[in-house]
Amino acid sequence: MSQIKALTFDVFGTVVDWRSSVAREAEAVLGPKGHRLDWAGFADRWRARYVPSMARVRRGERPFVILDDLHRENLLELLAESGVTNLDPVEVDGLNRVWHRLDPSPDVVDGLARLKRGFILSSLSNGNVALMVNLAKRAGLPWDVILGAEVARAYKPAAEAYDRTASMLQLEPCECLMVAAHAQDLRAAAGRGFHTAYVHRADEFGPSQADRPWPSDAFDYRVSSFFELADRLGLDS
Amino acid sequence: MSQIKALTFDVFGTVVDWRSSVAREAEAVLGPKGHRLDWAGFADRWRARYVPSMARVRRGERPFVILDDLHRENLLELLAESGVTNLDPVEVDGLNRVWHRLDPSPDVVDGLARLKRGFILSSLSNGNVALMVNLAKRAGLPWDVILGAEVARAYKPAAEAYDRTASMLQLEPCECLMVAAHAQDLRAAAGRGFHTAYVHRADEFGPSQADRPWPSDAFDYRVSSFFELADRLGLDS
Numbered sequence: 236m237s238q239i240k241a242l243t244f245d246v247f248g249t250v251v252d253w254r255s256s257v258a259r260e261a262e263a264v265l266g267p268k269g270h271r272l273d274w275a276g277f278a279d280r281w282r283a284r285y286v287p288s289m290a291r292v293r294r295g296e297r298p299f300v301i302l303d304d305l306h307r308e309n310l311l312e313l314l315a316e317s318g319v320t321n322l323d324p325v326e327v328d329g330l331n332r333v334w335h336r337l338d339p340s341p342d343v344v345d346g347l348a349r350l351k352r353g354f355i356l357s358s359l360s361n362g363n364v365a366l367m368v369n370l371a372k373r374a375g376l377p378w379d380v381i382l383g384a385e386v387a388r389a390y391k392p393a394a395e396a397y398d399r400t401a402s403m404l405q406l407e408p409c410e411c412l413m414v415a416a417h418a419q420d421l422r423a424a425a426g427r428g429f430h431t432a433y434v435h436r437a438d439e440f441g442p443s444q445a446d447r448p449w450p451s452d453a454f455d456y457r458v459s460s461f462f463e464l465a466d467r468l469g470l471d472s
Numbered sequence: 473m474s475q476i477k478a479l480t481f482d483v484f485g486t487v488v489d490w491r492s493s494v495a496r497e498a499e500a501v502l503g504p505k506g507h508r509l510d511w512a513g514f515a516d517r518w519r520a521r522y523v524p525s526m527a528r529v530r531r532g533e534r535p536f537v538i539l540d541d542l543h544r545e546n547l548l549e550l551l552a553e554s555g556v557t558n559l560d561p562v563e564v565d566g567l568n569r570v571w572h573r574l575d576p577s578p579d580v581v582d583g584l585a586r587l588k589r590g591f592i593l594s595s596l597s598n599g600n601v602a603l604m605v606n607l608a609k610r611a612g613l614p615w616d617v618i619l620g621a622e623v624a625r626a627y628k629p630a631a632e633a634y635d636r637t638a639s640m641l642q643l644e645p646c647e648c649l650m651v652a653a654h655a656q657d658l659r660a661a662a663g664r665g666f667h668t669a670y671v672h673r674a675d676e677f678g679p680s681q682a683d684r685p686w687p688s689d690a691f692d693y694r695v696s697s698f699f700e701l702a703d704r705l706g707l708d709s
Binding site: 355367379 | 540592600601602604605608609615616617618619622623640641642643
């Protein structure tokens, strides 16, 4: 593993906790407008539209558009489905920007600071550049570089998302370690020659899913926090 | 100026001192191979080929290629012109990578740390992503995001280099402040609606050019260091 030079990170669910942040902000925006919804469920339903909406881009059924635009289309559908008809476009935009304001998991900021001493830290998210910048600025995420879908013009798990990221870093895929809480992302990265680190995020899908099993895949690392990853990569605390 | 949200930086000559770094490394590589050259002059002659080589891309005479590739082509011409024929391709690559190892000006690291408290800091250089990442990692440059020619697929002073950078940040051009030691870069940025800050780098072209005049343009800021820029932007030291 001494060949690893860069750590490339999935962000939603791996670095930041989308579920609680989205639920909290949805309640803060929609509650005062008279709505009483299952807010965590609202977050889950918004998130559930994410993969299908990107798949249409990946299949070439529509040109590449950034994730903010997909999120907004999905939000409009979700609001209609939820009977919310009293938001104006500026309020919709404001709620859509909740994805720029997600909170990091508790181990993330200090864990990344340790990892940064030994490696290039790059985001490799399907989120667009401005979203990643705003998220990092607010949460204090010390990326060396923001790469991913908008720069690569391809959504994970498409091969081009991984290939173009390694290429822009002028690294071989085997010099990159993909860090994610999602087996599908890691399997795709491994298929392009990346090393892989699975981080188990028990809370990502809420308490009812907290005891779901770890994937059985033979990833290079299987850890329960960024601290444990830093330990395994030989970085002092 | 309260509308400014991001500072976008020229890098070569504004953030890092290319001339002394390139001269030093050229001597370190070529001296032991038996060459006695004017090393600062070697740096100047390499740099002089930079603008014409990018201009061919800007005029559409060749497809976009990253700056590392232009630097290497220019280096091969310069070595031939200098009578250097005893470098193998790996040694040429190593020397070409000197642009990934340039030293920052003395005010840069602490100045950027101050500026980072108030603004998004983005590189907006003609250097490619890996070059910018390696430069920043080595020198401790705390960019929030690395943008510029490779991401925009356009070399400054082409309009697209500025337009696409603001667009990826989801900012209006007037929310961006271009920071550069070069009037031409700032004029082009102003032409696209950016605010402008001129930083005078007396040493960029060596001692013989140290008392060259400041440009007469009415840039929004005209400063002699990143510290002075931080002062002018109201950031505490």
